[in-house]
Amino acid sequence: MASAVTKIRFRDPQVEMAHGAGGKASRRLIDGLFAPILFGLAPVPLGDAAHVNINGTCVALTTDSFVVRPLRFPGGSIGELAVNGTVNDLAVSGARAQALVVSYVLEAGLPTDILEAEVRAMAAAASAAGVVIAGGDTKVVEHGKADQMYITTSGIGHLIPGIGVSPAAVRCGDKILLSGPIGDHGITILLARGELDLEADLRSDTRSVLPLVEALAEAVGAGVHWMRDPTRGGVATSLNELANDCGLGVLLSEGSIPVRDEVRGACELLGLDPLHIANEGQFLAVVAAEQADAALDALRRTPGGREAALIGEIGEQPAGAVLVTTLFGGSRIVDMLVGDPLPRIC
Amino acid sequence: MRYVDEFREPELIARTADEIRRLADPKRHYRFMEVCGGHTHSIYRFGLADLLPSNIELVHGPGCPVCVLPMGRIDDGLSMAEQPGVIFTAFGDMMRVPGTRGSPLEYKARGMDVRIVYSPSDALKLARGNPDKHVMFFAIGFETTAPSTALTLMRAKAQGIRNFSVFCNHVTIIPAIRAILDSPDMRIDAFIGPGHVSTVIGCRPYAWIANNEEKPIVVAGFEPLDVLQSIVMLLRQLKQNQNRVENQYQRAVPWEGNRAALKAMADVFELRPYFEWRGLGFISQSALRIRESYAEWDAERRFSVPGVRVTDPKAAQCGEVLKGVLKPAQCKLFGKECTPDQPVGALMVSSEGSCAAYYNYEHRKRQALTNLSLTA
Numbered sequence: 001m002a003s004a005v006t007k008i009r010f011r012d013p014q015v016e017m018a019h020g021a022g023g024k025a026s027r028r029l030i031d032g033l034f035a036p037i038l039f040g041l042a043p044v045p046l047g048d049a050a051h052v053n054i055n056g057t058c059v060a061l062t063t064d065s066f067v068v069r070p071l072r073f074p075g076g077s078i079g080e081l082a083v084n085g086t087v088n089d090l091a092v093s094g095a096r097a098q099a100l101v102v103s104y105v106l107e108a109g110l111p112t113d114i115l116e117a118e119v120r121a122m123a124a125a126a127s128a129a130g131v132v133i134a135g136g137d138t139k140v141v142e143h144g145k146a147d148q149m150y151i152t153t154s155g156i157g158h159l160i161p162g163i164g165v166s167p168a169a170v171r172c173g174d175k176i177l178l179s180g181p182i183g184d185h186g187i188t189i190l191l192a193r194g195e196l197d198l199e200a201d202l203r204s205d206t207r208s209v210l211p212l213v214e215a216l217a218e219a220v221g222a223g224v225h226w227m228r229d230p231t232r233g234g235v236a237t238s239l240n241e242l243a244n245d246c247g248l249g250v251l252l253s254e255g256s257i258p259v260r261d262e263v264r265g266a267c268e269l270l271g272l273d274p275l276h277i278a279n280e281g282q283f284l285a286v287v288a289a290e291q292a293d294a295a296l297d298a299l300r301r302t303p304g305g306r307e308a309a310l311i312g313e314i315g316e317q318p319a320g321a322v323l324v325t326t327l328f329g330g331s332r333i334v335d336m337l338v339g340d341p342l343p344r345i346c
Numbered sequence: 347m348r349y350v351d352e353f354r355e356p357e358l359i360a361r362t363a364d365e366i367r368r369l370a371d372p373k374r375h376y377r378f379m380e381v382c383g384g385h386t387h388s389i390y391r392f393g394l395a396d397l398l399p400s401n402i403e404l405v406h407g408p409g410c411p412v413c414v415l416p417m418g419r420i421d422d423g424l425s426m427a428e429q430p431g432v433i434f435t436a437f438g439d440m441m442r443v444p445g446t447r448g449s450p451l452e453y454k455a456r457g458m459d460v461r462i463v464y465s466p467s468d469a470l471k472l473a474r475g476n477p478d479k480h481v482m483f484f485a486i487g488f489e490t491t492a493p494s495t496a497l498t499l500m501r502a503k504a505q506g507i508r509n510f511s512v513f514c515n516h517v518t519i520i521p522a523i524r525a526i527l528d529s530p531d532m533r534i535d536a537f538i539g540p541g542h543v544s545t546v547i548g549c550r551p552y553a554w555i556a557n558n559e560e561k562p563i564v565v566a567g568f569e570p571l572d573v574l575q576s577i578v579m580l581l582r583q584l585k586q587n588q589n590r591v592e593n594q595y596q597r598a599v600p601w602e603g604n605r606a607a608l609k610a611m612a613d614v615f616e617l618r619p620y621f622e623w624r625g626l627g628f629i630s631q632s633a634l635r636i637r638e639s640y641a642e643w644d645a646e647r648r649f650s651v652p653g654v655r656v657t658d659p660k661a662a663q664c665g666e667v668l669k670g671v672l673k674p675a676q677c678k679l680f681g682k683e684c685t686p687d688q689p690v691g692a693l694m695v696s697s698e699g700s701c702a703a704y705y706n707y708e709h710r711k712r713q714a715l716t717n718l719s720l721t722a
Contacts (some may be wrong), residue, residue: 195463332711
């Protein structure tokens with residue numbers, strides 16, 4: 001299969017920050033270098049978790065690294081993110097997390113109380129999500145070689161019976177649901193860095209979305225066609241990936257997308273689009289049109305799902321792209337994020 | 347946010363769009379230039395062109411400070427970032443703009459100390475907190491941002507902060523509009539005037555456009571309703587054969603401008619005899635430099651600046667697009683060699699650049715709609 005002579009399409013001379021930002025450049029790196037060498041030439045849509053068959057039992061497997069500054073922010077911390085992020089990746093692939101293993105990369109000089117707080121945060125998040133932390137590894141690097149601490153979690157889970165999500169299952173006319181307001185996490189982190197003289201009463205939305213996913217699965221089962229947690233790159237990037245993978249168009253109605261006033265205000269000030277801002281506790285689901293009401297109802301009845309909304313639908317056109325209709329009937333294409341979201345001033 | 351929402355009220359917007367359709371003479375073709383990149387961004391972001399009749403064409407102007415900056419100036423600024431002990435600071439807008447050897451973000455990834463600031467005073471604060479480093483602020487922008495740079499320099503001098511300097515790339519809007527009007531291939535019926543710039547310079551400096559060039563100009567805000575209302579005002583003027591300067595953005599723009607801001611600019615800056623604009627070439631008296639009395643804080647005097655001119659690739663037709671002669675998609679490189687991901691020309695760099703805005707919001711929409719009509 002893959003061999004040393006595998007041709008790669010990735011032409012960038014070196015790794016830049018944008019390659020890790022979850023947008024177009026990340027996609028270029030994955031599709032152009034990792035996928036051809038590691039997975040062979042067959043282009044497969046890359047989901048949030050891999051489903052692997054072991055002796056006839058299908059399990060879901062995923063891994064995620066967490067690098068965030070500051071380590072603690074309103075509503076959460078790196079430890080909580082590290083647990084919830086992996087639980088959520090499994091959940092939106094249609095799996096219930098069973099066990100996690102964790103790797104710490106620690107910078108020499110990290111105060112013990114900070115480390116202890118994060119380990120406790122992980123234990124609490126794991127207990128809340130109903131997942132076991134089954135093992136781990138620790139490496140320490142010299143002072144200055146890491147930003148306090150990096151955490152990688154890998155998770156394994158069993159498939160939730162009755163649902164099978166894939167871009168290939170998405171049909172024209174399907175409805176798009178969103179579990180709650182977007183942008184809380186990304187804007188909270190931006191403000192928590194303290195580089196802006198801006199304050200807002202805002203908290204990261206980090207949480208396990210598993211209860212919501214399970215409620216959805218229970219209510220409409222195979223009517224759920226696709227799910228994704230819109231983390232880096234935001235809702236726009238996740239839905240562009242969907243449009244790319246299924247070859248259909250994603251049509252959103254701007255007025256129906258829940259965004260808190262604080263997030264909208266900060267985005268207006270900084271020239272950012274809430275659709276590009278990261279979330280850590282929301283997910284998108286594409287469901288069969290005739291089951292959309294039941295699906296939305298199930299989400300809204302589940303704790304934490306009160307603000308779930310129907311935000312759009314799948315259409316023939318614009319094939320492979322996301323079109324947003326504004327409140328007053330204008331429309332625009334929303335692309336994936338290019339690199340990190342940067343504030344515009346002038 | 348309520349203040350913004352009032353200007354996005356769907357019913358008001360529908361009514362204004364109706365009025366535009368009523369006022370526009372169907373036998374006539376209108377070409378309106380929005381001077382400011384902020385307007386270009388709003389027009390695409392809110393899909394405003396969808397609300398206009400097909401005989402009103404919006405032409406994107408030169409008012410994107412990032413776009414008009416020649417690559418040589420970016421190289422000059424980045425060469426300062428390479429000096430030992432220097433912290434390079436700039437607005438987020440600048441961070442992805444490519445120099446010959448990469449953008450500020452790429453320099454940062456290679457280990458240079460490059461930081462995003464939200465105002466020049468943040469850069470000064472950084473200098474105060476890092477007395478063993480030199481903090482250089484890469485200043486860009488029209489009259490909108492120049493006053494805050496001026497005030498920051500005044501503060502640096504008053505407080506005796508000597509490990510701080512400004513690489514001044516401030517430009518002025520009027521000479522750019524003049525250059526466009528002087529261009530023989532220019533066919534513009536009227537102007538949507540820049541809102542933010544006018545909060546500083548006021549409306550008076552546009553009088554010559556109305557009086558000498560006989561073109562209506564309406565200074566406009568940036569919300570959907572602002573832009574549509576300014577189009578109504580332009581159509582009314584044209585209908586009555588008038589050429590006047592009007593102020594749609596009265597909630598922010600005083601007719602006389604902001605005297606305190608203008609005074610700060612005059613105290614700190616003087617006009618450069620000429621300055622190179624990307625796409626437009628050299629324009630005399632179109633940019634600001636730091637006065638002798640602030641020489642100690644002038645990065646161009648403190649550092650030896652290579653001052654190399656870097657020409658844009660010949661095939662890039664930025665100048666024609668900037669002057670409104672060509673639409674972004676008519677450039678030979680558009681969407682092929684030149685994309686927001688890997689920009690060749692200036693206008694593809696900033697999201698307010700007309701090519702990037704067109705590419706992000708419009709180009710793919712048109713492609714999609716073309717497919718739609720083929721499959722329907």
